[in-house]
Amino acid sequence: MGNHFQTIVDLDATRADVRSLAASGLEWLVREGIVRAELTDCVLGAPLGHPPGPFWTKAVSQEDWEPSDGLNIETGRTVFTGGQGDAMFAVCPHCAGRVDLYTDEWDTIEGAWEPFGKAIGAWHDTGDATVACPRCRRPGDLTAWTWADDYYAFGYLGFEFWDWPEFSPSFLKGFSRALGGHRTVLVGGKL
Ligand SMILES: [Zn+2]
Known part of the structure; x- marks a missing residue:
């Protein structure tokens, strides 16, 4: 509990x-x-x-x-x-492409999380960060990305x-x- x-x-x-x-x-x-x-x-x-x-x-x-x-x-x-756990995927604000951060079994996906982790650290320090979408290549403001289960x-x-x-x-x-x-x-x- x-x-x-x-x-x-x-x-x-x-x-x-x-x-x-x-x-x-x-x-x-x-x-x-x-x-x-x-x-x-x-x-x-x-x-x-x-x-x-x-x-x-x-x-x-x-x-x-x-x-x-x-x-x-x-x-x-x-x-x-959201406390316990993490986001299984993120969604690009430009192309709405889904970027998987973990497998369905919650195994880490090589290299998937790093750009987001870095951006979250930068936003925490400065209030400003972007992540380049691995699908459409465009940089998206970290705050505009959406996340599995919010x-x-x-x-x-x-x-x-x-x-x-x-x-x-x-x-x-x-x-x-x-x-x-x-x-x-x-x-x-x-x-
Ligand atoms: Zn994209």
Whole structure:
């Protein structure tokens, strides 16, 4: 039994507007009653988070269980990942070609991972990296590549919910609107 998380990453947040976006995202969640404004000891990896609010059910597809933990807001350049495991493949933003990173049995593929690993390190350090697609040869911005199971997201703002039932598509849409219509991606997993 690990702890399960779902992180809604704002792909359009920049270093300049991340603080105000974090505040307006939280304000919306509190106004909807999805989380509470106060901070308690309810998240992993951070001292304090926002516990579930009276209307937490508005956020989830099925009320399988009551969320036991709360919301941590990550601000600053972050490589968001799905926790255990890895992405089996990446998809090029130009040609939509699929680049396999592992075999179906999760064996490493010689040389497949290295350019991505290097780019992820560079993005972490500088906020800027590209990977040349082995299929179409064009360099694609690391943040524009997509990943099997949405395993990775690269961004400056993430709303990380601990131990909640699966979020509903309508909640995710509404939350994107509350973030100024920004593109978001849901990264989930277990730790
Ligand atoms: Zn390509």
